[in-house]
Amino acid sequence: MFENTHFPKAEKFWYLGEIMEWKEPTIHVMSHALHYGTSVFEGIRAYNTKKGPVIFRLQEHMDRFMHSASVLHMDVPYSKEEITDIILLVMKENKLEKAYIRPLLFYSYGNLGLVPKHSKVELIVAAWEWGAYLGEAAKRGTRVNIVPWRRIHHSQFDQKAKLGGLYVLSTLTGVLARNKGYDEAVYLNLEGNIAEGPGENIFIIKDGVLKTNDMSESILEGITRTTVLKLASDIGLECRVSPITKQDFFQADEAFFTGTAAEIASIVHVTDDSDPADEGKEYTIGTGKVGNITKKIQNFYLEVVRGQHDAYADWLTHVYKK
């Protein structure tokens, strides 16, 4: 019934205090989160290094996970340390050397009123081997579509929280863009500036200066974004954090997405469909190929996550040491 076709190497997951076989049926059909999206989650990556598998910036992901849970008023029955241990256990049980890790806290079975006062908070941790989210497109440079729907405004919700229900908007815009043949969607914010992708932040490069926006522009300030800002300044690039207008984006020399799932994925072409009354205008970013600064940051990032730079060893949690 539950084949792992789209979850390579996933054999087991953790739920209700135990390791379960991937194919085991689990939650009840009337679980609260299934109906209302009352869940919070993280997306974390583990990489293979010479010293064995490591989880990248686990502490920061755990901090965000617990923050998300508090935003949804969850009474989490596990400590951060316990969840960390469960994540390490799931990696080992699946014998994974590299992985995408998905912890999820959700309101489960109890009642179906909007307020889940009789629904318990439960935890799932799963992991599998998942390639770069934007796949082959990331190698040649992605072609993106600015969708008509705007990113939810920072005044409407705490955007530090990864709340399951809100991701229906990411699914919707991701589907819209792909149905038109693009690799990914891009949202504007309510101010009409570039916000982010459905699961990625956006950087641009102009005249050698790297720029990204922040929470005041209605984005989730991703952990990869923070990492890239640090790595870029460490290699001497000038970095600015300020709004990205549409014109900034269209006239950039280079642009790229960042995210745990997508890692660093160049953007080379944009179609602006933000105004449904207008026919989408097309823009090539820079030369239309993956730019040199993007490549440099991408390579550096991939070396760091794979443990090739001791200066960033603090960002790595060893699953076990070879």
Ligand SMILES: Cc1ncc(COP(=O)(O)O)c(C=O)c1O
């Ligand atoms: C809306 C959104 N923006 C940006 C990101 C990138 O965040 P991170 O780099 O922490 O994965 C994500 C992914 O979690 C996301 O869902």
